[in-house]
Amino acid sequence: MSQLEQILTHNRHFVENKVYEQFKAERYPRKKLVIVTCMDTRLTELLPRALDLKNGDAKVLKTAGALISQPYGSIMRSVLVGITKLKAREILVIGHHDCGMVGLTAEPVLDDLADRGITEADIASVNEAGVSVDKWLCGCENVETGVMESVQLIQNHPLVPEDVLVHGLVIHPETGELTLIHDGR
Template identity: 80%
Template sequence: MSQLENILQHNREFVENKAYDPYKANRYPLKKLLVVTCMDTRLVELLPRALNLKNGDAKVLKTAGALICQPYGSIMRSVLVAVTKLEAQEIMVVGHHDCGMVGLTAETVLEELTERGITDADLTRLSEAGVDVGTWLCGCKDVETGVMESVKMIQNHPLLPKDVLVHGLVIHPETGELTLLHDGRK
């Protein structure tokens, strides 16, 4: 069931055959671009093709729903590293239609976790430690709201340099068509 053996086998051949050659790039994004998008499986290849991104063109951060919930969490930290040490000057938050995070409630996630062995005592311990799991596990109302909340989180962040552009877009997960929600130049 695990993909580990298949992947390790493929990887040995990949390296032996020097199949990595077409992907050579350095760590600074050629297009000075950072894309924050969803982890959806349909976007793995579609998004870079639809945006004309090749290896080396952009930094890509993936998080469920392209949602950035915490101003001082690891996604926001990565955004700040990308715009300082890695020279990104423009950020695109790209949500997508038919996203699993739209309408996701903490209850449904917790229900499944409980079935898989997480106990009430575990949840009580978290709540005593000050973790509001109910809010933390929530998705967004709709894709547009989710994207715009992430755009605002980045744009209004006290540590974001003022010269960085932050755009908001939605991609169609089948056709790759982009809809512009927010043009950071305006």
């Protein structure tokens, strides 16, 4: 069953009771931070709490595995908007232990899609459009290499100024403990 009805009911109460007042913030990130992290559900509340981030402190970009697969895709564009228009000075790439993107290959994803009606011809049409589906659907070898690939992609990007600091970290999805793997200072 869709969650939509419950969400809309909750939302009416949220607005009527002015619950939003406690979340008031500016559009510019107060801590001048951009965070690139994974979409893992365990991190939704845990990550901001573990980093002491309140509403308004940081721009948070989520992508599976915190992997930026394309230098000119929408995640990288968001990073660039964050460090220019929105005045962020520091970027944290945060992967996590027990991430579904570690060791992911295209095969199980394509099997799932086949069960739901996606045909060989559909997949071939994507390959013909110039995207290697097998490569595009791959995750990372381990969490550290995945984080470092994203860190390096940002650091070496021709449009990222040198005064931007890019750090790499890994968060534990249960305890919230951070491990620093690259200090960008």
